Amino acid sequence: MTVTPRLLTDRLTLRRWRDSDRLPFARLNCDPAVMEFYPTPFSDEESNQTIDRAEAHFNQHGFGPWAVELRETAEFIGYIGLANLRSRRVMEKLGMTHDPRDDFDHPLLPEGHRLRHHVLYRLASPPLP
Numbered sequence: 001m002t003v004t005p006r007l008l009t010d011r012l013t014l015r016r017w018r019d020s021d022r023l024p025f026a027r028l029n030c031d032p033a034v035m036e037f038y039p040t041p042f043s044d045e046e047s048n049q050t051i052d053r054a055e056a057h058f059n060q061h062g063f064g065p066w067a068v069e070l071r072e073t074a075e076f077i078g079y080i081g082l083a084n085l086r087s088r089r090v091m092e093k094l095g096m097t098h099d100p101r102d103d104f105d106h107p108l109l110p111e112g113h114r115l116r117h118h119v120l121y122r123l124a125s126p127p128l129p
Contacts, residue, residue: 007094014066016058017051021067024076083119096121
């Protein structure tokens with residue numbers, strides 16, 4: 001049996017991606033204000049590729065960028081996976097920890113790019129019964 005990971009805050013659910021997330025995700029990704037922390041807005045194809053890569057990473061490693069929805073309405077509102085300040089606050093509220101020795105530079109972004117440095121947060125595994 002496969003366990004589908006979910007994380008909950010008072011307002012949010014962090015979960016695996018669904019096909020129904022594709023259209024609202026593409027709409028977010030073409031908005032320059034939403035894409036402030038990315039080199040450029042995404043095309044629809046790039047948005048779909050991002051979801052596909054996130055799911056492949058979950059399948060291979062058991063974690064990846066989380067789709068985020070409002071708990072009250074179950075409305076998809078985005079995802080968490082980059083180490084920007086807003087995402088970092090959410091991760092800290094979830095009890096995730098940061099060790100600067102785990103941080104890394106994104107290999108596809110050039111030296112000096114403002115988005116090259118990535119911060120890694122970890123969630124401790126629950127104790128086994």
